[in-house]
Amino acid sequence: xxxxxxxxxxxxxxxxxxxxxxxxxxxxxxxxxxxxxxxxxxxxxxxxxxxxxxxxxxxxxxxxxxxxxxxxxxxxxxxxxxxxxxxxxxxxxxxxxxxxxxxxxxxxxxxxxxxxxxxxxxxxxxxxxxxxxxxxxxxxxxxxxxxxxxxxxxxxxxxxxxxxxxxxxxxxxxxxxxxxxxxxxxxxxxxxxxxxxxxxxxxxxxxxxxxxxxxxxxxxxxxxxxxxxxxxxxxxxxxxxxxxxxxxxxxxxxxxxxxxxxxxxxxxxxxxxxxxxxxxxxxxxxxxxxxxxxxxxxxxxxxxxxxxxxxxxxxxxxxxxxxxxxxxxxxxxxxxxxxxxxxxxxxxxxxxxxxxxxxxxxxxxxxxxxxxxxxxxxxxxxxxxxxxxxxxxxxxxxxxxxxxxxxxxxxxxxxxxxxxxxxxxxxxxxxxx
Amino acid sequence: xxxxxxxxxxxxxxxxxxxxxxxxxxxxxxxxxxxxxxxxxxxxxxxxxxxxxxxxxxxxxxxxxxxxxxxxxxxxxxxxxxxxxxxxxxxxxxxxxxxxxxxxxxxxxxxxxxxxxxxxxxxxxxxxxxxxxxxxxxxxxxxxxxxxxxxxxxxxxxxxxxxxxxxxxxx
Ligand SMILES: Cc1cc2nc3c(=O)[nH]c(=O)nc-3n(C[C@H](O)[C@H](O)[C@H](O)COP(=O)(O)O)c2cc1C
Ligand code: SF4
Ligand code: FES
Numbered sequence: 055x056x057x058x059x060x061x062x063x064x065x066x067x068x069x070x071x072x073x074x075x076x077x078x079x080x081x082x083x084x085x086x087x088x089x090x091x092x093x094x095x096x097x098x099x100x101x102x103x104x105x106x107x108x109x110x111x112x113x114x115x116x117x118x119x120x121x122x123x124x125x126x127x128x129x130x131x132x133x134x135x136x137x138x139x140x141x142x143x144x145x146x147x148x149x150x151x152x153x154x155x156x157x158x159x160x161x162x163x164x165x166x167x168x169x170x171x172x173x174x175x176x177x178x179x180x181x182x183x184x185x186x187x188x189x190x191x192x193x194x195x196x197x198x199x200x201x202x203x204x205x206x207x208x209x210x211x212x213x214x215x216x217x218x219x220x221x222x223x224x225x226x227x228x229x230x231x232x233x234x235x236x237x238x239x240x241x242x243x244x245x246x247x248x249x250x251x252x253x254x255x256x257x258x259x260x261x262x263x264x265x266x267x268x269x270x271x272x273x274x275x276x277x278x279x280x281x282x283x284x285x286x287x288x289x290x291x292x293x294x295x296x297x298x299x300x301x302x303x304x305x306x307x308x309x310x311x312x313x314x315x316x317x318x319x320x321x322x323x324x325x326x327x328x329x330x331x332x333x334x335x336x337x338x339x340x341x342x343x344x345x346x347x348x349x350x351x352x353x354x355x356x357x358x359x360x361x362x363x364x365x366x367x368x369x370x371x372x373x374x375x376x377x378x379x380x381x382x383x384x385x386x387x388x389x390x391x392x393x394x395x396x397x398x399x400x401x402x403x404x405x406x407x408x409x410x411x412x413x414x415x416x417x418x419x420x421x422x423x424x425x426x427x428x429x430x431x432x433x434x435x436x437x438x439x440x441x442x443x444x445x446x447x448x449x450x451x452x453x454x455x456x457x458x459x460x461x462x463x464x465x466x467x468x469x470x471x472x473x474x475x476x477x478x479x480x481x482x483x484x485x486x487x
Numbered sequence: 488x489x490x491x492x493x494x495x496x497x498x499x500x501x502x503x504x505x506x507x508x509x510x511x512x513x514x515x516x517x518x519x520x521x522x523x524x525x526x527x528x529x530x531x532x533x534x535x536x537x538x539x540x541x542x543x544x545x546x547x548x549x550x551x552x553x554x555x556x557x558x559x560x561x562x563x564x565x566x567x568x569x570x571x572x573x574x575x576x577x578x579x580x581x582x583x584x585x586x587x588x589x590x591x592x593x594x595x596x597x598x599x600x601x602x603x604x605x606x607x608x609x610x611x612x613x614x615x616x617x618x619x620x621x622x623x624x625x626x627x628x629x630x631x632x633x634x635x636x637x638x639x640x641x642x643x644x645x646x647x648x649x650x651x652x653x654x655x656x657x658x
Pocket of ligand 1: 267
């Protein structure tokens with residue numbers, strides 16, 4: 055376990071978001087050097103070599119995504135930074151937006167240069183008032199210092215950044231929903247194809263990347279893709295921010311090297327389980343990723359392949375820790391409620407199906423469940439997953455299928471008892487600090 | 488209803504940032520909601536005229552996003568996250584406590600027009616839950632005592648200045 059910090063390379067002293075602090079950490083050095091040293095294609099090549107995969111949830115290789123842009127288009131190219139951060143359990147982009155926004159801005163400048171975008175939008179969820187203020191302030195500073203705007207120092211190259219405030223909706227986090235939202239529309243998703251790289255924002259070629267992905271670009275360009283590619287495992291390169299929450303002694307945002315042992319991380323860095331309890335379950339990558347039992351996590355390491363092999367997914371890196379004594383059915387009800395609430399209603403399977411799922415889970419939790427309800431749940435998910443426009447439908451099914459698979463006995467217990475063995479409550483909050 | 492001088496100036500600025508007027512829909516709506524506390528039909532018309540788009544487009548946007556409101560609410564809207572991580576740490580108890588204390592149900596406003604209680608989906612504060620959003624700020628690591636102090640402060644017109652997340656270390 056090494057303590058290399060790429061994204062969290064600052065002291066949390068309330069000043070890290072300023073230009074002065076960023077420059078003390080050699081900030082913006084890369085930009086100045088890169089324009090002299092590299093052509094746009096060189097930067098795409100370095101990002102490809104780095105192997106970095108998108109940190110927004112899907113894990114798509116960033117360099118490859120960039121290379122999908124049409125070479126012969128005369129339309130402007132747009133870059134969008136996805137700071138919607140809506141996946142329940144996730145709060146890591148917030149740390150960058152609030153406490154290290156200049157690193158993100160430098161990453162956006164380099165990425166814009168690489169893909170020949172003159173204008174980038176940072177889309178931040180409307181609830182993130184503080185992140186919006188901190189990031190806007192950093193953008194203003196960067197304009198004043200000449201890093202943004204017309205003709206960047208030493209080049210004829212122009213880069214503008216506009217911070218765009220969202221207004222609340224999980225599905226807007228999807229790249230096509232995000233584009234509609236910037237265009238001033240309802241944030242409903244679009245059918246693909248056309249893919250954003252070909253026909254995106256305002257009908258123009260568009261690249262959308264997560265905050266964490268773009269904030270990693272300055273390090274990659276400064277040190278070279280090869281150096282970044284050597285960090286972590288062969289297929290999961292680099293460091294990853296994890297948002298750790300739930301029944302854990304030291305919740306927070308951690309930067310880990312891909313490939314580290316999950317259980318060691320939980321025990322040593324996160325201080326183990328709250329109140330010295332036993333671990334009951336882990337949701338390793340945000341609410342959409344399948345739940346795991348402790349035994350599934352024993353050999354798991356923190357990288358895309360290992361978590362997939364364990365039966366879940368690294369997703370956005372949101373680790374939700376669940377201690378013994380927690381009612382899994384109640385927990386699933388919370389999640390089912392979320393997906394039903396956030397379904398945008400365009401596709402019948404998602405709109406209706408998420409409602410049925412919620413109703414059945416609620417019924418089981420409240421004591422009115424029947425044995426056949428359990429299989430009804432998984433038969434409904436079969437009709438939602440992969441039958442919808444956007445992946446929200448699939449996301450809603452991941453928790454249901456995995457809870458039924460891994461904690462079937464708890465469904466049975468609820469139905470046999472005709473009620474919740476935990477009295478429908480999570481353990482009562484006490485002052486623990 | 489009209490845009491103020493300052494708002495119009497801000498709009499001029501914003502127009503240079505987007506190739507299409509319609510992109511100013513959300514920024515305009517935020518302007519109005521900040522000033523009025525909600526977005527009336529009249530406000531939708533004002534925005535539609537300013538951007539030269541149909542009013543129904545603005546109304547659709549208003550009803551689609553969860554943060555825009557159509558009606559006047561309490562001076563302070565307390566939005567308590569009740570999603571997964573917060574609920575594991577007792578957000579339902581915080582909601583019950585607030586309802587008891589203010590003597591209203593979720594979705595209602597106190598008689599003096601000071602407080603409205605709402606629940607929210609995950610607000611990206613899961614490591615510092617239970618938490619609630621009030622206006623532009625987050626109030627994190629809530630317990631009964633903290634809730635009492637926050638309500639008292641707000642009654643005296645005192646909103647806190649948000650700081651970066653302070654992650655706790657539990658025993
Ligand atoms: C319903 C839904 C919500 C999403 N929410 C987010 C989000 O909050 N932040 C994010 O970066 N990506 C989110 N995504 C993924 C984006 O569509 C997109 O893949 C990502 O921003 C691409 O960036 P990356 O390749 O750098 O990960 C979401 C996808 C879906 C289907
Ligand atoms: S899957 Fe659900 S959220 Fe996605 S477009 Fe269809 S209805 Fe909307
Ligand atoms: S679960 Fe409450 S802020 Fe994320």
